[in-house]
Amino acid sequence: MKRPLLLVACLVLGCSSDSPPVYEPGEVRDGPPISSLQPGTLVAGSLIVVTGSSFVPPDSGSSWLRLRGSFAGLAADVTLPAKFSDYNRMEIHWPGGTKAGLPTDDGSLAGEAYIEVDSVIDGQKHVSPPFSVSLTIASSLPPNLALLSVGSIGFVNEPITVQGNGFLLGGAEGTTGAFVEGCFQLEGSSSCNPVGPVEIPCKPAQPFDRTTAVFPFHPMIAGIHPGTFKGTVKLRNDAGGQPGDTYSDALPLTLSLQPPAVFSLSPSSASLGQYVMIQGGGFVDDSEQGSLTTLDFEGTFTPDGAASIPASLTLLPHFVSGQLARYVLNTEDQLGEAINLREASGKFEGTVTPTIHFGAEKEAGKPVAMKLGIDRVKQVVWLKFMPSYVESLRHFGLRAADQRIRDRVFEVARRDYEGINIEFRPQIPEDFALFESVEISGPDPNGLGLLGYDNTPGKDQNNLRLYDKIGGVNATTQEDGYPGYGGVFVESFFGFSMFPGKFAKKIDGADAVFDQMFDPFRPDRGGVPVDAMDMSTAAPPLTSTALCPAPDRPTQIACAIWALGSMIGTTMTHEVGHSLGLADPFGPDFHNPGDMPDRLMDSGGARSLRERLEMGEGPAMFCDDDYAYLRKVLPTTLADPGVSRPACW
Template sequence: MGSLVRRPPVLLLLAGAVGCATSSPVDVGLENLAVSAVSPDVIVPGTALTLSGSSFVGPQWGEASIRLSGADVEVVWPARFVDFEHMVVDVSADMIDEIGDGARAEGELALEVVSAVDGDTYVSNNLGVDLRFVRSLTPEVIAVPSGTLLFVNDQVEIEGDGFLLGGDEGESVARVTGCFTPQGGGACDPVAPVEVPLRPRTPFSRRQASFPFKPAIAGIRPGTFTGDVTVINRHQGGPAPQASPVSVSYDLIESQITRVTPTAVSLGQYVVIEGGGFVGGEAGAITELDLVGTFQATGAPMPAPVSLTLIPEFTAGNRVRYVLSEQDAIGQLIDLRVDTGTFSGTITPIVEYGGDRVTGVGLSASFSIAPVRQVVFLDFRPTYVESLRAFGLRAVDSKVRERVLAVVDRAYQGVNMEFRTSAPDDYALFSHVELHGTDPNGQGLFGYDNTPGKDDNNVRLYDRLGGVNAATQQDGYPGFGGVFVESLMGFSLDPGRWAMQVPGADPEFDKIFDPFRSDRDGRAISSSDSPGAVRALGSGDTCPAASDDRGAQMDCAVFVLGNLIGGTLAHEIGHSLGLANPNAEGFHNNGDEPNRLMDSGGDRPFLERAELMGLGPGVFCDEEYAYLRMILPSSDPPPDLTRPPCY
């Protein structure tokens, strides 16, 4: 793959200062800059040429561009940050004109980033590429399946070449024409031409695509369709070349349910129904689910009869999903926050389109109603990652996250909660907590629950601690919520430009982080330190570490910062659940007790938060923890520890 090249600024070169520039500490955000893949290999106006790799940074930390070199091509184009592993070059018609329609770049591509930290230019490896640039593409169809059974909205796969990828390129569409013969015989009635967008099988595939056989083509009743499929490329603001038509025929069958998952669901979770022939997502199209059977409530002597109609969310022709909601039919039948039990019976699909209504083939199924669970999405934003530069710990981001997760998991042990670092797709109702760098409120807050009002008994399962909440601003409170990592630097006796010093600033903070702070004559952790070797400490008994043991110092720094962030997270999430003082006034405990997590900020000293010198960890007081176990009951036993009193 090659290795990273670091060039000092041109002015420094002219001044003969090469040694000074290259001997300075590297920008740890860019030290592993590398490009591993570039897609797609055929580019048209509007293509998002996508680079995959590592150590990419946002525009505030570096100006990025690609250098593409080949026999007939030598260009430098700006690159746009997507995330730390993806950059995009937005290719315009002018850029293709620059190198010529039909040009082939068979050569090398490198990513260059001018660091905002040290002014040096960091250059990735040279990746071998073979790219072709054209003004437009004419689609070619090699194969379309025919003579098969098909549900309405099934995907029809197309093999060929030259398909558009969507977005600013424009889109490839399938124009379907023909006639439909109802099941049981009769005339083959002509159907009006219908155009349906193609979707690439994989994000950058120009050779494999598919389209759903929409109900607009032949309706929703069983029968036989015979006709042609023609692929057309509708370029954005350009030509619309088309492929030769391909003849097809399909036997259309009625909707059917084949599987229901998961086997146990709780309030706010999706029940997923798989099968075929489902409709929705367009005017006049709807799928209903008829549930007929019994519900056996936990502890009840006899099951109760059930007959319900549910309206699920359409996601695809072979998949719909229904969210367990207090406002819907099941939620009106039982108390989803209290009642548990098992539904057993038959689930039958009914599809409707354009005034036509057809009952499909049902399935015998059962699923259990589980105790309510609070799922929490911990959203580590790019500004969080870059904020670790302040502590010199950007290179050990993954280790810090591991400790953060361990701390919040520990705080809520025995409570029916689940913490995730990617957005859930199996729950409609979940809490979303953002972790940022700087406090956008400008108040130096460690964290802030900006949800509206106190949520006694956790009635909302969908709180968002992040972004801006206009309602809280109107009430005179800070509008932006989340956890703000740079503010934690306020515990330093010399926080520098990163934060305002807070009451309770502690010299032990500086003993932990000074070895890695460049503004305190330290050296940030980099790849030369083998950051992957950082050990997960179980306690802070060995911290601060000896000054001649950098490995142990790294262990301690990760442990302490993870505790600070994780404890702040647990505290702010506690607010969103109705703490402190559940079902009473106030957001913090009255007074001060050692290791009490929901005490106000000034009553939680650094050493307790950091879990140093035998202090900490912060825990929920006795009545708060009992409240959490009541609103989010769990079969897991509570941890064996003595909790401080709430009053």
């Protein structure tokens, strides 16, 4: 439904969030609370970012930002569509003052902000508590340059900080450009050659900061060779991507350029698919035409337990900034050709020399001593909990227990893969380029009621792929006649209930113990959902199901957390096992044959609810041959936990 932009009923200027909120008839006053609204100054194209908690995804309702208060002495009421980014962030496009419904494009808006949600679940409008705002609305911002900060000695792409006010934040509102002009004297030359003016875009030093920005001393200004620049810098705002006509005052700039340099490598050792961060100066952006940074390694490689061998390698790191580059260990360059990164471990020792290229220019730095360890291959797995998972928790009555459920999922993952070189993470990895992801979702989008499904293509024997994605849709698997959507589907667990309702179809393994665990909280079964107060009095995390099902509510909550976290966890570790090449790693089968107790890679129908809940059965584990295979393809110095494993055959 399209919402009109309004300029209507009054609200007293300066009303704070402590004042009684003004709600309209029919509004439900339980909307998601706001904790911040930025930026404080808005121009056409600005991206308003609202942070808070419990924001609603679009499949559950349409969200709006409402601003009510006083503008230019008049009452103001503006409503704009809000885009869901995640449960803690909403984004709103600011079209400009008059286009938003204000009388002019310039002025101050003081009052309150609300997030409104038109729910498709109950058909009601849910409104957040008021959040006090004081916003400056502007048709344009002239840049003011008050201070220029940079050392007298630096490198190509050296960051230069500008301070003042009126800077643009990028995106649709436009950018602030730094205009650099002067002359450059090459080292050893007697002449100073004219430079510019050259425009270099500035970026905010911090999000929403209109007073401090940064631009690099780009090679377009004076090239990449050592020498000295003398000149000036002035700023111009290019609103909406269109060249502006107002410049700031100019300030002087002197910078002595040095050859590229490497200061350090981190971490001190890395494995296949992992980033090595190179700190230094003078790096150039390899994404720009004709620009390249190379690293020449000279020295030796010493495999663990073997003699040293000569090593001479040229590696191509990726540009992050003039002071930071990153290299990912891979099998396709000189390093990957020199040693088997899937099996070898050891240490490089020698020197590294940086060289930068810009068009026809080339400049090398000095070699510096370097050590870099090579670790055994490691599998990193990102568990990506999707918005639909969170919404499905409401059907269990366990939305407030989300974090405790996730904690149990990770506990199961670490136990099932103990002694294997694998790591499960709650956030997207920033230190690995190659990692697996598993989506934890709500309903099964295949419409088949699957508990989980590995939709990666083919059987990855020996785990050659470190980057599988279990989730989303895979057209390749669809073409092969298999379900396209993968992941873990939490709503399908209702199939274990004797009364699954609309959420799933009852499966052959349905068990009344499911209902004993979850009925106290399921809204569709007359249960009372867990809330924040319940969580403050809930029993601590369980170590077994000895107390389950429980008679008292605090322990009932702990039992339900254990149950759902265990079901998600054991389903997820099973699907990850598939992506690593199991079961039958050197044959065609995807599951262990037959039905034996406590085997993690048995087919779904052979794994009872009680085994999944660890109630008198389980926990499920990898059988002996499967576990030995995992220890081979993901080796580690960690000890085998020594549990008695069932046979695979």
